Amino acid sequence: MKRPWAPGNKVDLLINGEQFYPRVFEAIAQAREEVLLETFIIFDDKVGQQLRQALIDAASRGVRVEVAVDGYGSASLSDAFVSSMTQAGVGFHAFDPQPRVAGMRTNLFRRLHRKIVVIDGVRAFIGGINFGIDHLGEFGAMAKQDYAVEVTGPVVTQLHSASKRLMSAVLQPPSQVHPQLEPTGEVTCVVAERDNGMHRKDIEAYYIEGIRMARERIVIANAYFFPGYRLLRELRNAAQRGVEVVLILQGQPDMRWVRAVSRLLYNYLLRHGVHVYEYIQRPLHGKVALIDDEWATVGSSNLDPLSLSLNLEANLMIRDRAFNRQLHAHLQELLDQHCKTVTLERMIRGYWWRAPLIFIGFHVTRFFPRVAGWLPAHRQRLQSLQPEVRPSTNTHANNTDLHEGPT
Incomplete structure (x- = not known):
């Protein structure tokens, strides 16, 4: 609600x-x-x-x-x-x-x-x-x-x-x-919560709503990226209709398994036109995003199963051109100075042995929200x-x- x-x-x-x-x-x-x-x-x-x-x-x-x-x-x-x-x-x-x-x-x-x-x-x-x-x-x-x-x-x-x-x-x-x-x-502004009561899907719902309305750009900088299938599909759809979709993810993680898990989704994203960058100056802990020239969010919610399906989280959703412009300028500076580009060619190397893990990882994103109720x-x-x-x-x-x- x-x-x-x-x-x-x-x-x-x-x-x-x-x-x-x-x-x-x-x-x-x-x-x-x-x-x-x-x-x-x-x-x-x-x-x-x-x-x-x-x-x-x-x-x-x-x-x-x-x-x-x-x-x-x-x-x-x-x-x-x-x-x-x-x-x-x-x-x-x-x-x-x-x-x-x-x-x-x-x-x-x-x-x-x-x-x-x-x-x-x-x-x-x-x-x-x-x-x-x-x-x-x-x-x-x-x-x-x-x-x-x-x-x-x-x-x-x-x-x-x-x-x-x-x-x-x-x-x-x-x-x-x-x-x-x-x-x-x-x-x-509006406060978006995720809890295990009346606000189970609010943060994800705001993201999906924003992505669906995107016409020019989506920039997401998120520390722990392993979202559900619905959000992945909306990012894919946005890229396919001509929106520039940019993900800034961990390249120098505080926990090595984080990058390994996120990379299970890179092939899917890159094949559908999403641009993926890894931030390498220091561990990325941020959970921010912007869409077009007005919508933005800052908060505690990662885009992973713990944040989207289990934890108590809170984000501020923001509609303001000046704030969007300020955040975009900062993220663009990170991209220009401290990120490396992830290419599909690079991800394809060794694909034969990673393919089973990628298949499993992709389907975990589809079914985890349902499985979370058993935890x-x-x-x-x-x-x-x-x-x-x-x-x-x-x-x-x-x-x-x-x-x-x-x-």
Whole structure:
């Protein structure tokens, strides 16, 4: 059940942690009533510690602060890290935390993967950036390339509502912030969620709707690309009717299996006129796209089975020529300076031994949404964490397995 588009917003593109973190920390420092924050991962590193202090400072001056992290993605946060916040009055909640089995995290499926921050119900951030130093250039060659947006205006009501609904069971008393927002700009937006309830297909539906209306260009930059058959077919159809379809995918992946899986689809795409490029400067973690000269999206949703069929995700869908132009200029710069072209001739080499894998991979995209219903399910619940009841006490310094899955 999709929401209505909301006009009258202001949207600023934020590229990588260098632009994202200062704006988020500034907004938290200016909060007067409430901070709602959702993320997949918080690391106990330079960035995580700055976030923790900003949240503690806000709670100390009487701001209501509620944080939701994923019980799988942030399983390695220490008791000391959490207790320093809860003792200052920060509400800290984990989505479906589970005990480890033989030291391994077992709750892989249906994760809280979205990244949303809402300040006082009037200012919000949404995108794909977690809170960790690996989103800063100083991290080195494996620093992630990623995106978020800062937004004000009527659409913030949708983001506030989404976060309140997720945290409803732990917000005691309920949030007293009820935004009635005046226009702040000229951008038309809508929040698209994917959950395991009423919004199972919303993000995919917006993509398919946008691709079908495309007349000139489609540019998708996505970290983990293994979409369902319906979306693949729409990309093929767009290319065949003369739309320039460009995919920017991982060429220097943070997990090698990601590129291997995506490449199972390259033959199909290239044969039908889709242009495929691999970004090789650093690991691509972004989840952005644009269509023609107005439509764009920035968010947390990869185009893979986990994001499209299992995880809780959130994207901002944007209609604005200026934003589209800014994002396109940036992606064109990546193409010109930091991408290599994937050709059909290159993919055909060794095709004889890859053909069975390609056949299997293609049909997995057709049937996975149906199979997803058989995978382990659980209630979409948050557990308020106190150190004595936490499922894990490992610290980030001693445990780096948070990188095992898509982030």
